[in-house]
Amino acid sequence: MTREIEASADIPVVQIATIVPIMLTVGANRIVPGIAIPHPVGAPDKGDEVDKAIRREVLERALKAIQTEIKEQTIFNK
Amino acid sequence: MAYKVVCYINQFFAGMGGEEAAHQEPFAKREPLGPAMQINFLLGDEAEVVGTVVCGDSYYGENIEIARERCLELIKGFSPDLLIAGPAFNAGRYGVACGDICVTAGEILGIPTVTGMYYENPGVELYSNKTFIVKTADSARGMKDALQNITTLSLKLLKGQKLRPAEEEGYFHRGIRKNFFYEENGAKRAVDMLLKKLKGELFKTEYEMPTFKKITPAKPVKDIKNATIALVSSGGVVPKGNPDRIRVSSAESYGKYDISGIDDLSPEIFESIHGGYDRVWANKDPDVVLPVDVMRQLEKEGVFGKLYDYVYTTTGTGTSVANAERFGKEIGEDLKKAGVDAVILTST
Amino acid sequence: MRLELREVLIANVKWGERTEVCDGVLFVNRNEAISYVSDDPRFEYVDLDLARPGESVRIIPVKDVVEPRCKLEGRGEVFPGFIGGMETVGEGATLVLKGAAVVTCGPIVAFQEGLIDMSGPGAEYNPFSRTSNVVLVVKPKDGLEKHEYEEALRIAGLKLAYYLADKCRDAKPDRTKVYEKGSLDEENAKYPHLPKIVYFCMSITQGLLHDTYLYGADMKHIVPTLIHPNEKFDGAMVSGNCVSACDKNTTYHHQNDPIVEELYRRHGKELNFLGVIPTLEDTRLSGKERAAWFNAKLAKLLGADGAVISEEGYGNPDTDLCMNAKICEKSGIKTVIISDEAAGVDGKSQGLADATPEMDAFVSTGNVNEMVELPPMNKVIGYPEAIANLSGGAEESLREDGSMFVELQAIIGSTSELGFGRIGARWV
Structure with a gap:
């Protein structure tokens, strides 16, 4: 889905998910590793404050990814 | 003496429940559980399921390194001759867990490993090069055939028998080209193929040109x-x-x-x-x-x-x-x- | 154009007082045969040996294999440009000693000749393990330049093949095959609804002892042309190449081209066989482009609907293969490719040096890099130390006990890209 959106809209798509190898296989170009499968953008088990802070950090990284020039599939780690 | 087989299954097939039990940590039982019971039956006298290792899909997916290590220890405890994982059908996380543990056991214990998946399971692309993934239906409705095919292949591997090409054995190929003899010579196969192509009929190439699913990354956002x-x-x-x-x-x-x-x-x-x-x-x-x-x-x-x-x-x-x-x-x-x-x- | 191939079936070969066929045995007068090919001043000496199916014999290094043939009726002589003159061939009647072969062998070291095992696992891969072989071993004069040596040996092999057939021209044929096909107009009128098929016979034309000859013409200097399929049966195409043994088209392969056989067999029933286009594998990009565009143009002028494209060798010729497929498909001519693969010893590498999506109908003739274990043979004809110089061999390939562990590509004709054998690489 990621690859097709990027191809048809010609805009950067950053994918946030937990199992990175699958994103690599399906052809996502900008990859941000998620926290956990049921909560890719948060850590609700760690309380509200931490949860939001983590969500913010992951999304800021995603925003950085869409502003980054890349030539091939790239994983944006913390 | 019969060959020793260990089975790996998830929480669901161990009868513990679905998502509510998906964080189940790894454990082992000295008996066949769930589909492993039928596998044990199909193996007959030549091999025996000596143990079952169970792990929740979410646990495996979220703690992949720890889960891998713990499951491997449990498998190793049975000193098996072969590992069967799944089948995972079209369950993505289960497929990844099955593929990952098979590859790990194959590399570290040096034993043949077999699992089963539906062709769209992401585990197929990730692991088919490093383990035997038998082709299955998309859901457990295809369990009977899946177990039959998995045990047939497993017995061949245990006995060191020569395998036919992947499409004949019923598994996703491991990305390896091997020489076999066809019934017909290459010239006849070529003319057959060309005539089919000219008629617009389905034909099967003997070597697929590499396809690249990757696309060029889009330009970044400037402002x-x-x-x-x-x-x-x-x-x-x-x-x-x-x-x-x-x-x-x-x-x-x-x-x-x-x-x-x-x-x-x-x-x-x-x-x-x-x-x-x-x-x-x-x-x-x-x-x-x-x-x-x-x-x-x-x-x-x-x-x-x-x-x-x-x-x-x-x-x-x-x-x-x-x-x-x-x-x-x-x-x-x-x-x-x-x-x-x-x-x-x-x-x- | 009508050609009869009158085949005398040969089941064994022996030395005899005179060169003749008796009850399926080819008797060879050794001295007469040696003197027939010895008149070349470039040879120090010439020797002959025999090798039969099932014997514990290894022939190494093999340069070419030729089937003994001579004309019985009709214009010209076999191997035009070498044995025969320049009259075009392919009509009348030709005698074939079916089951016999001339194998040329000589230490043109550092070039890529191969081996033939007459028994054991290596024999499974090799068509010449099943023929009764007259082996020609020559030693060149000291300091003979390699191209000269190659030419002398090439011509000596053709002469010996002609000599054997010529001496047996009175033998009673066991069977006769008839190959007949008229002009384009005639065939098109007879079979207006059958798909029209042309055959591109890609040939190594790269110099450095990697050459192919058409009526004696060095093909690297020609542009693609058209021949009647019958011309191939009379030896119009001759191998002059020492490229890796497994997928070289020996002269024997050209004389018995399985693609020509198959297209002929179905001519008038499932397809209309237009003809053969012998084409090049140039060393330059412009040469490759010229050949590919000429092939497609000739096919188009002939009205072809489809083309069978065979390769010789691998590596840079894969680019010719791609261009031929691409330009044909773009011109509306459907293609099928016959090629081997170089997928690495472990079979995990990409098998082609070049690829294009138009090559969607691909017949594989095997992975040339797969390793084969060859046990020692009781007798070696030729020069065993040459294995180190074979493609697919290495110095350590030859063990002290005479056994060898080599890539399949060291075995002559094992992955013939004319689709001569039944082998193919498949996924496991």
Whole structure:
């Protein structure tokens, strides 16, 4: 889905998910590793404050990814 | 003496439950459990299932290194001659766990390993080069055939028998070319193939040209301060009541929902309908899957221009690749028309 | 154009007082045969040996294999440009000693000749393990330049093949095959609804002892041309190449081209066989482009609907293969490719040096890099130390006990890209 959106809209798509190898296989170009499968953008088990802070950090990284020039599939780690 | 076989299964096939038990930590039993019972029967006198290792799919997926190590220790404890994992059918996380433990056991214990999956399971692309993945149906309805084929192949491997090509043995090939003798010479095969091609009939090439699914990365966003960013998710978060009746798995549709004026996805107005992961957290706070709250905050702070007024969501479990590609294409065209500059897509 | 191949079936070969066929045995007068080919001043000496199917014999290094043939009726003589003159061939009647072969062998070291095992696992891969072979071993004069040596040996092999057939021209044929095909107009009128098929016979034309000859013409200097399929049966195409043994088209392969056989067999029933286009594998990009465009143009002028494209060798010729497929498909001519693969010893590498999506109908003739274990043979004809110089061999390939562990590509004709054998690489 990621690859097709990027191809048809010609805009950067950053994918946030937990199992990175699958994103690599399906052809996502900008990859941000998620926290956990049921909560890719948060850590609700760690309380509200931490949860939001983590969500913010992951999304800021995603925003950085869409502003980054890349030539091939790239994983944006913390 | 009979060969020793160990089976790896997930919490569901161990009879412990679905998502509520998906965080089950690894344990082993000195007996065949679930599908391993039928495997033990099919192996006959030549081999025996000496133990079953069980692990929850979410536990494995989220703690892949620890889970791998713990499961391997349990498998090693039985000193098996072969490992059978799954079959995982079209369950993505289960497929990844089966593939990962097979590859690990193969590399570290030096034993042959066999699992089974549906061709669209992401585990196939990830692991088919390093273990034997028998082709199965998309769900446990195909269990009978799957176990038969898995045990047939396993016995051949245990006895060191010569294998025929992958398509004849019924597994996804491991990316290895090996020489065999056909019934007919190459010239006759070529003329047969050409005549079929000319008639517009189906023909089967003997060597597929490499296909590259990768696409060139799109240009980055230059002016983030004025950029419109859209949220898309395959995490199954939809307005409460699932107005578009999106299927909980094997989705055939996606939804487009207005989030203008919404600062936070509360459980009163949104919910997760995804059938492939534990929805407890997402249903307490859908923002952990579809992060509207923090995106809105970042928008207000001026970190980026505008959060697009609509989100697109579907469920990404068991969804066919063809459907997923169609969703992506349609969503992409829609976003292009709306002048959206970038997308953040979350998946579970 | 009508050609009869009158085949005398040969089941064994022995030395005899005179060169003749008796009850399926080819008797060879050794001295007469040696003197027939010895008149070349470039040879120090010439020797002959025999190798029969099932014997514990290894022939190494093999340069070419030729089937004994001579004309009985009709214009010209076999191997035009070498044995025969320049009259075009392919009509009348030709005698074939079916089951016999001339194998040329000589230490043109540092070039890529191969081996033939007459028994054991290596024999499974090799068509010449099943023929009764007259082996020609020559030693060149000291200091003879390698191109000269190659030419002398090439011509000596053709002469010996002609000599054997010529001496047996009175033998009673065991069977006769008739190959007949008229002009394009005639065949098109007879079979207006059958798909029209042309055959591109890609040939190594790269110099450095990697050459192919058409009526004696060095093909690297020609542009692609058209021949009647019958001309191939009379030896119009001759191998002059020492490229890796497994996928070289020996002269024997050209004389018995299985693609020509198959297209002929189905001519008038399932297809209309237009003819053969012998084409080049140039060393320059412009040469490759010229050949590919000429091939497609000739096919188009002939009205072809489809083309069978065979390769010789691998590596840079894969680019010719791609260009031929691409330009034909773009011109509306459907193609099928016959090629081997170089997928590495472990079979995990990409098998082609070049690829294009137009090559969607591909017949594989095997992975040339797969390793084979060859046990020692009681007798070696030729020069065993040459194995180190073979493609697919290495110095350590030859063990002290005479056994060898080599890539399949060291075995002559094992992955013939004319689709001569039944082998193919498949996924496991």
